[in-house]
Amino acid sequence: MTTRSPHPVAMSEESLQHPRSLAAFRSTKLLVGCYLALSVLxxxxxxxxxxxTALVNDAxxxxxxxxxxxxxxxxxxxLQSARGSRRSYRRLRIISGVMVAAIAAIVALPDAFPLWMKIEQGVCGLLLIGVLLIVNGRQLRGVFAAR
Structure with missing residues:
Protein backbone atom coordinates (compact mmCIF):
# COMPACT_ATOMS: atom_id res chain seq x y z
CA MET A 1 0.00 0.00 0.00
CA THR A 2 1.33 3.40 -0.90
CA THR A 3 0.87 6.39 1.33
CA ARG A 4 0.98 10.01 0.42
CA SER A 5 3.72 12.18 1.73
CA PRO A 6 2.35 14.76 4.18
CA HIS A 7 4.47 17.43 2.50
CA PRO A 8 4.47 18.23 -1.20
CA VAL A 9 7.60 17.22 -3.05
CA ALA A 10 9.69 20.22 -4.08
CA MET A 11 9.58 20.97 -7.76
CA SER A 12 12.77 21.34 -9.70
CA GLU A 13 13.49 24.97 -10.55
CA GLU A 14 15.30 23.63 -13.59
CA SER A 15 12.14 21.97 -14.92
CA LEU A 16 10.15 25.19 -14.40
CA GLN A 17 12.79 27.24 -16.21
CA HIS A 18 13.28 24.81 -19.10
CA PRO A 19 12.72 26.65 -22.42
CA ARG A 20 9.84 24.33 -23.40
CA SER A 21 8.21 24.84 -20.00
CA LEU A 22 8.57 28.60 -20.28
CA ALA A 23 7.05 28.52 -23.77
CA ALA A 24 4.16 26.35 -22.55
CA PHE A 25 3.47 28.66 -19.61
CA ARG A 26 3.69 31.73 -21.85
CA SER A 27 1.23 30.23 -24.35
CA THR A 28 -1.13 29.14 -21.59
CA LYS A 29 -1.14 32.60 -20.01
CA LEU A 30 -1.74 34.20 -23.41
CA LEU A 31 -4.65 31.89 -24.28
CA VAL A 32 -6.27 32.23 -20.85
CA GLY A 33 -5.70 36.00 -20.95
CA CYS A 34 -7.48 36.18 -24.31
CA TYR A 35 -10.31 34.05 -22.88
CA LEU A 36 -10.60 36.44 -19.93
CA ALA A 37 -10.53 39.55 -22.14
CA LEU A 38 -13.16 38.14 -24.51
CA SER A 39 -15.32 37.13 -21.55
CA VAL A 40 -15.16 40.60 -19.99
CA LEU A 41 -15.95 42.24 -23.34
CA THR A 53 -34.64 40.59 -24.99
CA ALA A 54 -34.00 38.81 -28.29
CA LEU A 55 -30.25 39.28 -27.81
CA VAL A 56 -29.96 39.14 -24.02
CA ASN A 57 -32.06 36.82 -21.89
CA ASP A 58 -31.57 35.50 -18.36
CA ALA A 59 -29.49 32.55 -19.62
CA LEU A 79 -0.06 32.59 -13.24
CA GLN A 80 0.43 30.44 -10.15
CA SER A 81 1.14 27.33 -12.23
CA ALA A 82 3.94 29.19 -13.99
CA ARG A 83 5.41 29.81 -10.52
CA GLY A 84 5.28 26.10 -9.72
CA SER A 85 1.97 25.60 -7.93
CA ARG A 86 0.83 22.00 -8.44
CA ARG A 87 -2.59 22.79 -6.95
CA SER A 88 -3.14 25.63 -9.42
CA TYR A 89 -1.94 23.45 -12.29
CA ARG A 90 -4.44 20.75 -11.31
CA ARG A 91 -7.23 23.34 -11.04
CA LEU A 92 -6.31 24.77 -14.43
CA ARG A 93 -6.55 21.33 -16.01
CA ILE A 94 -9.92 20.61 -14.39
CA ILE A 95 -11.56 23.99 -15.02
CA SER A 96 -10.44 24.16 -18.64
CA GLY A 97 -11.84 20.68 -19.30
CA VAL A 98 -15.15 21.44 -17.60
CA MET A 99 -15.52 24.74 -19.46
CA VAL A 100 -14.85 23.12 -22.85
CA ALA A 101 -17.56 20.55 -22.11
CA ALA A 102 -19.97 23.29 -21.00
CA ILE A 103 -19.24 25.33 -24.11
CA ALA A 104 -19.89 22.31 -26.33
CA ALA A 105 -23.26 21.85 -24.63
CA ILE A 106 -24.16 25.53 -25.04
CA VAL A 107 -23.27 25.57 -28.72
CA ALA A 108 -25.28 22.37 -29.27
CA LEU A 109 -28.41 23.46 -27.33
CA PRO A 110 -31.12 24.74 -29.63
CA ASP A 111 -32.76 28.07 -28.75
CA ALA A 112 -31.30 28.50 -25.22
CA PHE A 113 -28.76 31.10 -26.33
CA PRO A 114 -28.75 33.61 -29.20
CA LEU A 115 -26.49 32.96 -32.16
CA TRP A 116 -24.06 35.75 -31.24
CA MET A 117 -23.40 34.12 -27.85
CA LYS A 118 -22.93 30.69 -29.41
CA ILE A 119 -20.33 32.17 -31.76
CA GLU A 120 -18.57 33.92 -28.86
CA GLN A 121 -18.61 30.71 -26.85
CA GLY A 122 -17.22 28.82 -29.84
CA VAL A 123 -14.26 31.21 -29.95
CA CYS A 124 -13.80 30.76 -26.19
CA GLY A 125 -13.92 27.01 -26.71
CA LEU A 126 -11.16 27.16 -29.31
CA LEU A 127 -8.98 29.16 -26.91
CA LEU A 128 -9.62 26.64 -24.14
CA ILE A 129 -8.91 23.66 -26.39
CA GLY A 130 -5.48 25.24 -26.90
CA VAL A 131 -5.11 25.50 -23.12
CA LEU A 132 -6.18 21.87 -22.70
CA LEU A 133 -3.64 20.68 -25.25
CA ILE A 134 -0.82 22.57 -23.54
CA VAL A 135 -1.61 21.80 -19.90
CA ASN A 136 -2.24 18.13 -20.65
CA GLY A 137 0.82 17.87 -22.88
CA ARG A 138 3.93 15.92 -22.03
CA GLN A 139 6.03 18.94 -21.07
CA LEU A 140 3.85 20.37 -18.31
CA ARG A 141 2.67 16.99 -17.07
CA GLY A 142 6.36 16.14 -16.64
CA VAL A 143 7.04 19.37 -14.79
CA PHE A 144 4.22 18.70 -12.32
CA ALA A 145 4.61 14.94 -12.00
CA ALA A 146 4.92 13.83 -8.39
CA ARG A 147 8.39 12.53 -7.70
Missing part, protein backbone atom coordinates in the same frame (compact mmCIF):
# COMPACT_ATOMS: atom_id res chain seq x y z
CA UNK A 42 -18.90 39.89 -23.72
CA UNK A 43 -20.23 40.83 -20.30
CA UNK A 44 -19.91 44.51 -21.26
CA UNK A 45 -21.84 43.79 -24.48
CA UNK A 46 -24.51 41.97 -22.47
CA UNK A 47 -24.89 45.00 -20.23
CA UNK A 48 -25.11 47.35 -23.21
CA UNK A 49 -27.66 45.15 -25.01
CA UNK A 50 -29.73 44.35 -21.91
CA UNK A 51 -32.85 46.10 -23.23
CA UNK A 52 -33.08 43.81 -26.27
CA UNK A 60 -27.10 34.97 -21.36
CA UNK A 61 -26.65 37.00 -18.16
CA UNK A 62 -26.00 33.89 -16.07
CA UNK A 63 -23.63 32.32 -18.59
CA UNK A 64 -21.76 35.58 -19.14
CA UNK A 65 -21.21 36.01 -15.41
CA UNK A 66 -20.08 32.41 -14.93
CA UNK A 67 -17.63 32.68 -17.82
CA UNK A 68 -16.02 35.85 -16.42
CA UNK A 69 -15.69 34.21 -13.00
CA UNK A 70 -14.17 31.01 -14.42
CA UNK A 71 -11.86 32.95 -16.74
CA UNK A 72 -10.62 35.05 -13.81
CA UNK A 73 -9.96 31.93 -11.75
CA UNK A 74 -8.22 30.25 -14.67
CA UNK A 75 -5.99 33.28 -15.20
CA UNK A 76 -4.90 33.24 -11.55
CA UNK A 77 -4.28 29.49 -11.82
CA UNK A 78 -2.22 29.97 -14.98
Missing amino acids: TLVAIALLRSD VWIRGSIVVASASLMFVCA
